[in-house]
Amino acid sequence: MKKYTVDQLRNLAVVSHGGAGKTTLAEAMLYLSGGVDRLGKVDDGTSTMDYDPDEVKRKSSINASVAPVEWNNHKINFIDTPGYSDFVGDVVGALRVADSVMVLVDAVSGVEVGTELMWRRIEEYDLPRMLVVNRMDRENANFFKAVESLTEFFGNRVAVAQIPVGEGDKFRGVIDLSSMKAYMWDDASGKNYSEVEIPADLLETAEEYREKLVEFAAESDEELLNKYFEGETLTQKDIEAGLEKALLSRSVYPVFCASGLKLTGIQPLMDAIVSLCPSPVSVGAVKGTAPGSEDVVERKPEETEPLSALVFKTMADPYVGKITMFRVYSGIVKSDSQVYNASRDRTERFGQIFMTKGKQQVPVSEVGPGDIAGVAKLAETTTGDTLADKDNPMILPRIDFPSSVLSMAVRPKSKGDEDKIGQGLTRLMEEDPTLKFDKDAESSELVVSGMGEVHLDIMADRLKRKFGVEVVLEEPKIPYRETIKNTVNVEGRHKKQTGGRGQFGHVWIEMSPLPSGTGFEFEDKVFGGAVPRQFIPAVEKGLREALPAGGVLAGFPLVDLKCSLYDGSSHPVDSSEMAFKIAAQLALKKGCTEATPILLEPILKVDVTVPEEFMGDVMGDFNKKRGRILGMEPEGRYQIVRALVPMSEMAKYSIDLRAMTGGRGMFTTEFSHYEEVPGSIATKIIEEANKEKEAQ
Numbered sequence: 052m053k054k055y056t057v058d059q060l061r062n063l064a065v066v067s068h069g070g071a072g073k074t075t076l077a078e079a080m081l082y083l084s085g086g087v088d089r090l091g092k093v094d095d096g097t098s099t100m101d102y103d104p105d106e107v108k109r110k111s112s113i114n115a116s117v118a119p120v121e122w123n124n125h126k127i128n129f130i131d132t133p134g135y136s137d138f139v140g141d142v143v144g145a146l147r148v149a150d151s152v153m154v155l156v157d158a159v160s161g162v163e164v165g166t167e168l169m170w171r172r173i174e175e176y177d178l179p180r181m182l183v184v185n186r187m188d189r190e191n192a193n194f195f196k197a198v199e200s201l202t203e204f205f206g207n208r209v210a211v212a213q214i215p216v217g218e219g220d221k222f223r224g225v226i227d228l229s230s231m232k233a234y235m236w237d238d239a240s241g242k243n244y245s246e247v248e249i250p251a252d253l254l255e256t257a258e259e260y261r262e263k264l265v266e267f268a269a270e271s272d273e274e275l276l277n278k279y280f281e282g283e284t285l286t287q288k289d290i291e292a293g294l295e296k297a298l299l300s301r302s303v304y305p306v307f308c309a310s311g312l313k314l315t316g317i318q319p320l321m322d323a324i325v326s327l328c329p330s331p332v333s334v335g336a337v338k339g340t341a342p343g344s345e346d347v348v349e350r351k352p353e354e355t356e357p358l359s360a361l362v363f364k365t366m367a368d369p370y371v372g373k374i375t376m377f378r379v380y381s382g383i384v385k386s387d388s389q390v391y392n393a394s395r396d397r398t399e400r401f402g403q404i405f406m407t408k409g410k411q412q413v414p415v416s417e418v419g420p421g422d423i424a425g426v427a428k429l430a431e432t433t434t435g436d437t438l439a440d441k442d443n444p445m446i447l448p449r450i451d452f453p454s455s456v457l458s459m460a461v462r463p464k465s466k467g468d469e470d471k472i473g474q475g476l477t478r479l480m481e482e483d484p485t486l487k488f489d490k491d492a493e494s495s496e497l498v499v500s501g502m503g504e505v506h507l508d509i510m511a512d513r514l515k516r517k518f519g520v521e522v523v524l525e526e527p528k529i530p531y532r533e534t535i536k537n538t539v540n541v542e543g544r545h546k547k548q549t550g551g552r553g554q555f556g557h558v559w560i561e562m563s564p565l566p567s568g569t570g571f572e573f574e575d576k577v578f579g580g581a582v583p584r585q586f587i588p589a590v591e592k593g594l595r596e597a598l599p600a601g602g603v604l605a606g607f608p609l610v611d612l613k614c615s616l617y618d619g620s621s622h623p624v625d626s627s628e629m630a631f632k633i634a635a636q637l638a639l640k641k642g643c644t645e646a647t648p649i650l651l652e653p654i655l656k657v658d659v660t661v662p663e664e665f666m667g668d669v670m671g672d673f674n675k676k677r678g679r680i681l682g683m684e685p686e687g688r689y690q691i692v693r694a695l696v697p698m699s700e701m702a703k704y705s706i707d708l709r710a711m712t713g714g715r716g717m718f719t720t721e722f723s724h725y726e727e728v729p730g731s732i733a734t735k736i737i738e739e740a741n742k743e744k745e746a747q
């Protein structure tokens with residue numbers, strides 16, 4: 052691969068609602084720019100970009116992958132991302148390292164749920180953006196209707212930059228409004244196209260939209276604006292220069308049109324990316340911090356600056372090992388060298404560095420500022436880490452991955468595979484920061500959390516394919532607790548006479564409830580040595596050891612209670628630590644029974660963001676789920692509903708919310724506190740828990 056200067060690079064993340072044709076467009080660009088000899092297709096599994104077996108099987112992208120498109124002496128790093136919302140982690144990684152973003156919408160559907168969700172992520176990164184109405188060849192394709200929906204959702208910065216010649220099966224070309232030329236394709240190869248005059252019937256429309264586009268271009272630059280007001284005609288160069296500025300300042304979102312599948316409109320689209328999207332030079336210096344401090348460090352996108360690079364994606368392969376993808380912001384990384392990971396304060400051995408084209412690895416000797424590359428088999432580096440110059444280290448902001456929305460317990464199909472699951476999941480987590488797993492200390496279940504059902508299903512597929520272990524996914528157990536409601540005084544007496552030396556321990560304990568979240572407290576209130584000093588620690592120990600399974604209702608952990616030891620008696624020979632431990636535990640059990648034991652359940656704090664029209668449904672649903680609405684708050688076109696809801700009601704919320712809002716909602720949860728379970732529900736939970744215990 053040719054070496055490009057920094058200003059010749061374009062890092063473009065491509066996002067859309069699932070299936071709008073991102074991968075097909077990447078294939079078209081690779082093919083038409085000469086990057087591949089054969090056109091890859093998603094539908095027949097020959098895609099260069101969707102090469103992962105899970106992607107081939109689903110005919111849809113799961114991973115972000117980079118296609119280097121070499122065009123007009125520039126290199127576009129086309130970062131193809133998955134559209135399905137369960138794989139949003141890779142979108143976030145791609146947006147983090149991109150300098151601009153291209154949003155695709157389907158020419159029939161216009162803006163869809165996924166487009167809206169992606170847009171919100173793009174806004175978080177505030178990236179310059181261009182829009183493409185794709186799949187223009189489809190029956191009922193309607194460019195201007197799609198533009199209308201783009202304007203409705205994304206406002207009046209949306210400006211038409213091209214208009215199509217024909218729609219549906221008559222889609223033959225595009226009119227470029229800065230050059231006022233039409234480009235027409237007349238053979239299926241997509242390679243040959245001709246520049247012609249604008250067809251007469253489209254001239255008026257073209258002029259009308261050009262006027263608006265020129266205004267956007269002019270407004271970005273004082274000189275242009277003067278020229279424009281003095282009535283001078285802006286040249287194509289003027290307009291492109293103006294639009295480039297307007298794009299960078301986020302004051303315009305130009306709209307293009309294409310058909311990736313029919314290879315129509317692709318070359319002008321690549322031209323537009325090169326001429327309008329910012330290079331790393333236009334984006335300028337990045338900011339980070341010096342390790343271990345808050346001091347801001349800046350790095351310009353230049354080779355002579357100290358190295359700074361961010362790892363945005365890790366792929367784990369059981370055979371090849373780990374592949375680390377990174378974007379360089381400043382300085383140079385060389386193959387076969389030592390590279391410092393500033394986030395971990397570790398030096399890594401870099402072997403051969405390569406650029407990727409789907410699964411194909413193109414070796415390079417070095418990679419410079421602004422470019423994206425990969426390296427295999429790093430020992431400790433993970434996604435989000437900063438690679439830097441050891442003598443001038445800096446740490447770039449990490450990638451803010453969304454928190455998980457669905458948790459499931461994983462169980463092996465065949466007994467004895469527990470260890471394999473743990474190892475497999477650890478590897479899968481390395482490549483997927485939105486996947487978490489934990490062994491629940493209480494239930495000893497392995498609980499995995501992710502971005503949705505499909506995400507976790509694919510995790511299960513991968514465990515099988517990559518690590519040879521078959522698993523079953525189930526709803527995880529809810530970590531209930533037990534406590535008491537009243538204060539009681541109880542006696543615990545342990546006496547045993549078996550031949551030789553006997554056992555004797557005897558205590559009086561006052562048990563009282565503590566405020567929620569306090570845990571356990573022990574107090575020694577013994578006067579006059581009724582319980583000899585040396586046995587008091589044993590009493591406390593006995594109580595503490597009994598707490599984890601100490602509840603009398605269903606054996607859930609006991610919390611929020613205080614035990615005050617205030618009396619008892621001992622035997623000069625038979626008393627022992629063990630005897631007092633047992634006596635204390637007897638008292639605890641008795642006390643729990645007498646002090647009105649209750650069941651506690653975890654309550655989550657839930658924040659749901661939905662378009663306004665779904666607010667009523669979301670709140671009604673929370674009422675059914677025994678939730679308490681804390682408040683509402685508008686956020687742009689959305690409303691945030693905050694509520695407290697029992698965890699047991701939220702197990703499948705990602706699915707419920709998707710059904711309620713057609714996928715247009717997002718939510719986060721966070722543990723809040725424990726609360727008493729209402730009577731009839733508690734009875735049921737206790738019955739089930741006891742049944743399960745008996746079965747074991």
Ligand SMILES: Nc1nc2c(ncn2[C@@H]2O[C@H](COP(=O)(O)OP(=O)(O)OP(=O)(O)O)[C@@H](O)[C@H]2O)c(=O)[nH]1
Binds near residue numbers: 068134313
């Ligand atoms: N008619 C038509 N179909 C297209 C076009 N582009 C893609 N498709 C089809 O639409 C489907 C999805 O295309 P992909 O390229 O996989 O779309 P994607 O945006 O990468 O999808 P995800 O990765 O799942 O988000 C496939 O069946 C493609 O053949 C197009 O320009 N016209």
Ligand SMILES: [Mg+2]
Binds near residue numbers: 074075101132
């Ligand atoms: Mg795709």
